[in-house]
Amino acid sequence: xxxxxxxxxxxxxxxxxxxxxxxxxxxxxxxxPRACKLREGxxxxxxxxxxxxxxxxxxxxxxxxxxxxxxxxxxxxxHFLPGSSVLSFGTAGCNLACRFCQNWDISKSREIDTLSSxxxxxxLAETAERLGCRSIAFTYNDPVIFMEYAMDVADACRERGIxxxxxxxxxxxxxxxxxxxxxxxxxxxxxxxFTESFYQKITFSKLPxxxxxxEYLRDTDVWFEITTLLIPGxxxxxxxxxxxxxxxVSHVGPDVPLHFTxxxxxxxxxxxxxxxxxxLSRARxxxxxxxxxxxxxxxxxxxxxxxxxxxxxxRPVIVRDWYVISDYRLTDDGRCDHCGTSLPGRYDGPVGxxxxxxxxxxxxx
Ligand code: SF4
Numbered sequence: 366x367x368x369x370x371x372x373x374x375x376x377x378x379x380x381x382x383x384x385x386x387x388x389x390x391x392x393x394x395x396x397x398p399r400a401c402k403l404r405e406g407x408x409x410x411x412x413x414x415x416x417x418x419x420x421x422x423x424x425x426x427x428x429x430x431x432x433x434x435x436x437x438x439x440x441x442x443x444h445f446l447p448g449s450s451v452l453s454f455g456t457a458g459c460n461l462a463c464r465f466c467q468n469w470d471i472s473k474s475r476e477i478d479t480l481s482s483x484x485x486x487x488x489l490a491e492t493a494e495r496l497g498c499r500s501i502a503f504t505y506n507d508p509v510i511f512m513e514y515a516m517d518v519a520d521a522c523r524e525r526g527i528x529x530x531x532x533x534x535x536x537x538x539x540x541x542x543x544x545x546x547x548x549x550x551x552x553x554x555x556x557x558x559f560t561e562s563f564y565q566k567i568t569f570s571k572l573p574x575x576x577x578x579x580e581y582l583r584d585t586d587v588w589f590e591i592t593t594l595l596i597p598g599x600x601x602x603x604x605x606x607x608x609x610x611x612x613x614v615s616h617v618g619p620d621v622p623l624h625f626t627x628x629x630x631x632x633x634x635x636x637x638x639x640x641x642x643x644x645l646s647r648a649r650x651x652x653x654x655x656x657x658x659x660x661x662x663x664x665x666x667x668x669x670x671x672x673x674x675x676x677x678x679x680r681p682v683i684v685r686d687w688y689v690i691s692d693y694r695l696t697d698d699g700r701c702d703h704c705g706t707s708l709p710g711r712y713d714g715p716v717g718x719x720x721x722x723x724x725x726x727x728x729x730x
Contacts, residue, residue: 371406371417377428377483381414381513383541384421394421396541397460397509398574411510412458425456426514429484430505432492432726436688436719440502440532441624441663443673444710445551445588447683448690448717451530452493452726454484455505456514461534462569463557465596465634484728486514490521492728499717500528500550509537512545519548528711535578536570542581551711552589553624554579558600559609567599576612583617588711590622592663595640595648597628606648610655619656620709625649626663646670659709677706688721 372378383395391402394409401409408415413425432454437446440453459466493501501522508515508531519529528550535554537545546552556575557568564572582589593609595601613621625648627640645662649670652660662670666686673683675694682701684692694702699712 371408371415371422371424373418373422375424377426378417378422378424379426379513381421381423383538392416392419392421395538396512397536397538398571399460409460410462411460413456413510423511423513425458425511427483427485428456429454430457431455432484432728434496434498434719434722434724434726435502436721436723437500437502437530437717438685438688438690439723440504440530440553441592441626441661442530442551442553442588442590442622443624443661443671443683443685444590444622444659444708445530446499446528446711446713446717447693447695448719449499450497450717450719451500451502452489452496452498453502453504454489455503456511457506458510459506460510460536460570461507464567465594465628465631465637486517486521488728489518490525490527492726493522493527494525496726498527500530502530502532504530504532507533507536509533509541509545512541516545516548519550523548523550534568534570535575537574537578539577539581542578546582546585546587549587552582552587554582554589554591556591556593556609558593559605559612560600563600576616579613579617583621590624591617592624592626593648594626594628595644596634597638597640597644599637601640601644601648603647603651606651607655610652610657614656619658621657622659622661622710623652623657624661624663625652627665629664642667673708675701675704675706675708677701678704680704682708683716690716 394401399410403416434450435453437449437451503515531549531552561572625645642665649660668686671685672681675682682694693716697714699708
């Protein structure tokens with residue numbers, strides 16, 4: 366694939382199905398609410414989808430920007446196969462345009478060099494199994510834009526008993542969303558703020574669509590957790606955090622885990638300071654006061670803010686510091702070993718022992 370031309374003769378370019386023709390001759394992509402309207406040869410905002418041969422194609426099928434083995438807690442997922450390792454990968458491009466993007470070298474890439482590794486679904490599944498990973502995660506950039514590839518990888522993994530995890534901003538239209546999540550076992554959805562103005566001015570997207578995705582996931586078997594990156598002065602007021610938590614309790618329920626993570630200056634928001642740890646602790650306190658039971662701080666050392674407590678007897682059942690689990694008091698099926706209360710999440714055997722390691726992977730190793 367050349368960076369600036371699309372062709373179905375390219376081995377990494379495939380036909381897609383979520384699009385329709387417009388009366389003015391353009392074709393509209395129907396994967397996400399951007400609804401890019403394309404003339405022949407044009408690419409959408411995500412860059413990896415575009416129009417060629419009078420249809421919308423995906424031009425990054427089977428190519429990746431790289432792989433790492435991570436702790437599942439890094440996605441972050443604290444209630445999904447705790448302590449296990451996950452094979453993480455991403456492609457290039459994104460359907461949002463967040464000014465604070467923490468992965469902008471991948472998400473904003475227009476360079477084919479970014480897609481350096483060829484990776485068919487079967488090779489990825491074999492690799493995850495060989496490396497002992499319990500799951501594979503579509504992360505670094507949003508799998509919404511490469512959904513056909515992600516679904517095929519998920520299917521290949523499921524055949525080997527490996528779970529599939531989507532890390533996404535949840536900015537997707539209902540029909541592709543329903544198809545996409547039929548192939549996923551877990552997700553972490555970024556809820557980037559709780560004001561329409563933040564979503565419009567800083568991410569160039571719309572909050573109600575993301576809330577719809579959360580309500581959609583609530584009614585599926587997909588295990589999901591939520592992350593809010595707190596950016597000083599932009600989405601960290603008591604009032605906004607309160608609004609977010611009240612909405613989550615009433616629309617998703619008190620058991621959905623919520624992660625407040627720390628911002629570092631990046632991309633187009635280098636003039637904004639790092640998030641102070643006190644901001645994360647304040648947000649966590651507000652969320653717990655409003656009824657959320659599993660609220661975590663992230664990207665900081667904060668064992669108190671990263672420990673899971675049993676809702677039955679109030680004892681610590683998973684004690685963490687950053688990504689390391691130092692004490693684990695759940696049975697193999699996720700019940701408190703003191704009082705027997707079931708913890709929400711997916712538990713399947715003893716706790717993993719991957720720890721905090723991050724190991725880059727080259728396919729074919
Ligand atoms: S997936 Fe890409 S091409 Fe399709 S509407 Fe969204 S940004 Fe546009």
